[in-house]
Amino acid sequence: MKSELVTPSHLARKAVVYIRQSTPHQVVSNQESLRLQYALRKRARELGWREAAIDVIDTDLGLSGASTAHRNGFKELVGRVGLSEVGLILSIDVTRLARNCTDWYPLLDICGLRGCLIADRDGVYDPGTPNGRLLLGLKGSISELELHTIRSRLTAGLLAKAERGELAVMLPIGLMRDPSGVVVKDPDMAVQGRLGLVFQLFLQLRSVAKVMRALNERDLELPRRDRYGDLCWTRATLAAVAAVLKNPAYAGAFVYGRTRFQPPKREGALPQKATRPMEEWRIVVKDRYPAYIDWPIYEKIRAVIRDNRAEYMRIKTRGAPRDGELLLHGIAWCARCGHKMYVRYKGAASMYAITCVPRKASRRANTSGPAVSMRPLPMHS
Incomplete structure (x- = not known):
């Protein structure tokens, strides 16, 4: 034609x-x-x-x-x-x-x-x-x-469907769907017991890193799913422990909209997925799944994890106490500016200085800040 x-x-x-x-x-x-x-x-x-x-x-x-x-x-x-x-x-x-x-x-x-x-x-x-x-x-x-x-x-x-909590999303390890589509706990009691132990350890130790170390010291592995969906056991990592503690499905809640896509930072790049704060989750339907912990305990765990983060200038939290010889590390506050104090060590930790977060920020920006003198660590008998 x-x-x-x-x-x-x-x-x-x-x-x-x-x-x-x-x-x-x-x-x-x-x-x-x-x-x-x-x-x-x-x-x-x-x-x-x-x-x-x-x-x-x-x-x-x-x-x-x-x-x-x-x-x-x-x-x-x-x-x-x-x-x-x-x-x-x-x-x-x-x-x-x-x-x-x-x-x-x-x-x-x-x-x-x-x-x-x-x-x-x-x-x-x-x-x-x-x-x-x-x-x-x-x-x-x-x-x-x-x-x-x-x-x-x-x-x-x-x-x-999501507002009714009926949207079929991928379930974490420890939860599964029966042939009729109803969500039930994994019948493997070893999986249930290990997940319960993770929550129990965190409520005692109050730190993701400490939970990971406690599991590895006892040679206790975490249940995971491989690329084919089969159950496997792997060594505990920070990411694996945090994923269990932060997942609302273990508290019996169906949640949709925990992440969002951010615009790409450069031309030609793909949009990046970023997590939303808990208060910005799009849809939350409680009591949809069999729970390993109740919702108040889940909120408490999320609050502790958030408070442990050391990004004080951005989220204004207390932060987790760090290793060192001094008392009140991460708890004392500056009488001059009202910000959190922290300890800086030097020379294989034989010298220390106590300063506040704004001084740390000014030093990173190469601006003039209050002088901080280094002091020798006290000797303990």
Whole structure:
């Protein structure tokens, strides 16, 4: 099928078939769509291009069209259009090229400037003409709205389930679903006993590091799940112990929205996942799971862990007492400024100085702060 928009100048350049599917699952399961996209080579031949002048770009299979980040195939296509190497871009639908107007309209601009046509299953368009740009602009806007509508519909259903506590999320070790979907404790009594011991030790020692050391000194391993979901036992680490103590599922609560995505710090990077403070959790439904501890004890554990953090200037907590010879370490407060005092050691801990947090911050910033004299440690009989 010929088109009056195709001219000899277009035929003198390449025709590029752009192929994309949004997820790896679609690539594997939706083979018919993949065949239809590869069959666009025949459409290019019908429009007048020789087989040798038809290229296929399929390096973006399994990547979403919501952004150009990590879509090297799309970037290659735009670059080739800018070099006047491409006379026609073929795609099964414009949604394959971009689902974001921020990416779509610059492509239309460069295609119009370099005289490159865009074709889909509905027809051939010239972005350099008002009518062609209008139609392609509408298609791109509808594509972006469609993505927003689909995402909103799916998110609304997900949140409705989460508010009832019925959303099937991954459960931590020690909890599992029976064949009917009801959450129960792991029938392995060794797993239940070890998790209970972790909570018991923390309430006694009040420190994640001390719990880890106590478990390792007794050669008591923690239950974990491997990459296949099978139970395994591994040596206790700070991260593993903290994950058990901080997980609200052990207090019988279903929680959704404990993390959020932060904007990437540099161009091309992926958004970073960050944890939310406990008071900012999006949905909390208590008494949904069989509990290892009750909710007041869980809140107490979280408060102790937060208070143990040494980032005083940011969260204004007491901090955990550190090793050293002096008393009131991390507990004394400065009479001058009202901030927490801390001890600084020097010379293999044979000398010490007591200072407050603002002096430490001023010294890090290379600003003038109050002079602190070092004193020898007292001798104990």
